[in-house]
Amino acid sequence: xxxxxxxxxxxxxxxxxxxxxxxxxxxxxxxxxxxxxxxxxxxxxxxxxxxxxxxxxxxxxxxxxxxxxxxxxxxxxxxxxxxxxxxxxxxxxxxxxxxxxxxxxxxxxxxxxxxxxxxxxxxxxxxxxxxxxxxxxxxxxxxxxxxxxxxxxxxxxxxxxxxxxxxxxxxxxxxxxxxxxxxxxxxxxxxxxxxxxxxxxx
Amino acid sequence: xxxxxxxxxxxxxxxxxxxxxxxxxxxxxxxxxxxxxxxxxxxxxxxxxxxxxxxxxxxxxxxxxxxxxxxxxxxxxxxxxxxxxxxxxxxxxxxxxxxxxxxxxxxxxxxxxxxxxxxxxxxxxxxxxxxxxxxxxxxxxxxxxxxxxxxxxxxxxxxxxxxxxxxxxxxxxxxxxxxxxxxxxxxxxxxxxxxxxxxxxxxxxxxxxxxxxxxxxxxxxxxxxxxxxxxxxxxxxxxxxx
Numbered sequence: 001x002x003x004x005x006x007x008x009x010x011x012x013x014x015x016x017x018x019x020x021x022x023x024x025x026x027x028x029x030x031x032x033x034x035x036x037x038x039x040x041x042x043x044x045x046x047x048x049x050x051x052x053x054x055x056x057x058x059x060x061x062x063x064x065x066x067x068x069x070x071x072x073x074x075x076x077x078x079x080x081x082x083x084x085x086x087x088x089x090x091x092x093x094x095x096x097x098x099x100x101x102x103x104x105x106x107x108x109x110x111x112x113x114x115x116x117x118x119x120x121x122x123x124x125x126x127x128x129x130x131x132x133x134x135x136x137x138x139x140x141x142x143x144x145x146x147x148x149x150x151x152x153x154x155x156x157x158x159x160x161x162x163x164x165x166x167x168x169x170x171x172x173x174x175x176x177x178x179x180x181x182x183x184x185x186x187x188x189x190x191x192x193x194x195x196x197x198x199x200x201x202x
Numbered sequence: 203x204x205x206x207x208x209x210x211x212x213x214x215x216x217x218x219x220x221x222x223x224x225x226x227x228x229x230x231x232x233x234x235x236x237x238x239x240x241x242x243x244x245x246x247x248x249x250x251x252x253x254x255x256x257x258x259x260x261x262x263x264x265x266x267x268x269x270x271x272x273x274x275x276x277x278x279x280x281x282x283x284x285x286x287x288x289x290x291x292x293x294x295x296x297x298x299x300x301x302x303x304x305x306x307x308x309x310x311x312x313x314x315x316x317x318x319x320x321x322x323x324x325x326x327x328x329x330x331x332x333x334x335x336x337x338x339x340x341x342x343x344x345x346x347x348x349x350x351x352x353x354x355x356x357x358x359x360x361x362x363x364x365x366x367x368x369x370x371x372x373x374x375x376x377x378x379x380x381x382x383x384x385x386x387x388x389x390x391x392x393x394x395x396x397x398x399x400x401x402x403x404x405x406x407x408x409x410x411x412x413x414x415x416x417x418x419x420x421x422x423x424x425x426x427x428x429x430x431x432x433x434x435x436x437x438x439x440x441x442x443x444x
Binding site: 043051064 | 220226229264274278279374
C-alpha cells in the first residue's frame with residue numbers, strides 16, 4: 001500500500017473530466033492511471049455494492065471483479081455516451097445485482113425460476129446498521145421524488161429487485177410498479193438535469 | 203402510410219421504450235433485458251434514453267460512499283497487474299499476421315465437451331482433448347479473424363478460420379446463469395441457427411466452444427431453459443462474420 005496516497009481523492013473532488021481522462025488513460029495502457037482511477041472511484045463503487053449486497057466479504061469480491069472488468073474493458077468506454085463514473089457504476093451495479101440474484105437462485109435451487117420472484121433475502125425496510133448511511137442518502141436525490149416513486153426506485157436499484165419483485169414486495173400490480181419506476185427515474189433525470197444546468201449557469 | 207405497419211412498429215418501440223428505465227436500473231429479468239438490448243442495438247433514440255438514464259442512476263448512490271479496506275486496494279492492483287502481464291497487447295489490430303499466443307482458458311475443453319453431451323451427443327472422454335486441439339488450431343490459424351462484442355459484463359469473441367472451415371466462440375466474464383436456465387451457443391447459417399451446444403462458464407465466467415461451421419455467417423448466444431433448446435428462445439448476443 002502506498003503511504004503517499006493515504007488520502008485518496010474523494011469522488012466529490014474528482015471532476016467528471018478528470019475521471020474521463022483517467023479512464024481513457026487506462027484504456028491507452030497508462031500503468032499509472034489505474035491506481036488513480038481506483039482511488040477516485042472506489043468509495044462510490046464499494047458503497048453501492050455494499051448497499052446492494054449488505055455483506056462486506058461479498059462486496060469486496062464483487063468490487064475486485066468490477067475493477068478487473070474496468071481494466072479489461074476500458075477500451076470499450078465511449079465518452080460521447082456518458083460519464084466515466086456512470087460507466088463504472090453500471091458495471092458495479094450489474095455485478096452486484098447478478099450476485100444477489102445468483103445467491104437467491106442458489107438458496108432456492110428447487111424453486112422454478114419464474115416463481116422465485118417472491119424470494120427476498122432481507123426486508124429492505126427493516127432496521128439495519130446501514131440506517132445512518134441510508135438516512136443521509138435519502139436526503140439526496142431520492143428525496144426529491146414522491147414517496148411512492150422513491151420507494152419503488154430504491155427497491156429496484158438499491159435492493160436489486162426486479163420490477164416484478166418490486167410489485168410483489170409492495171403488493172401492487174406489476175403495471176403500477178413499472179409506472180412508478182419509469183416515471184420516478186424520468187422525473188429524477190429532469191430534476192438532476194435542471195440542477196446541472198443551474199450549476200453551469202451559476 | 204400503412205396504418206397497420208406503423209402502429210405495429212410503434213407499439214413494439216413503445217413497449218420497449220417503457221422498459222428502458224427499468225433496464226437502466228437493472229430491474230429486468232434476463233429475457234426482458236436481452237429484448238431491450240436487442241432493441242437498443244437498432245434504435246438510437248432508445249439508446250440515448252438508456253445512456254441518459256444510466257447517468258441519472260449515478261445520483262442514486264450518492265451519499266452511500268464507503269471506503270474499501272486498504273488490503274482490497276492491494277489485491278486489486280496486484281490482480282490488474284497480473285492481468286496486464288497475461289494479455290500483453292489486447293488492443294492490437296484484430297487481423298493476425300502471425301499466430302498469436304493466447305492464454306488457454308482453464309477448463310475450456312471440458313466445457314466444450316460437456317456442451318456436446320448436454321445436447322445429446324455422447325462424447326467419449328478422449329474427444330475432449332481433440333476438441334481442445336481443434337480449438338487451438340482455429341485460434342492459431344494464419345487466416346484466423348476475430349469478431350468481438352460484449353454483453354453485460356461479458357466479452358464475447360468469435361475466431362473464424364475460413365481455411366479450416368471452422369470457428370471458435372469464446373466468452374469471458376459471463377454472469378452466472380440463474381437456476382433452471384442455460385446459455386447455448388449457435389452458428390448462424392443461411393437457413394437458420396444451428397446449435398453448438400450449451401455454454402457452461404467456469405467460476406470466472408469463461409468458456410469456449412467449437413462452432414465447426416465453415417459456412418456460418420455468424421454466431422450467437424441465447425438463454426434457454428436448462429438443457430438447451432432446438433431453436434434459440436432468447437438471443438442475448440449475436441456476432442456477424444462480416
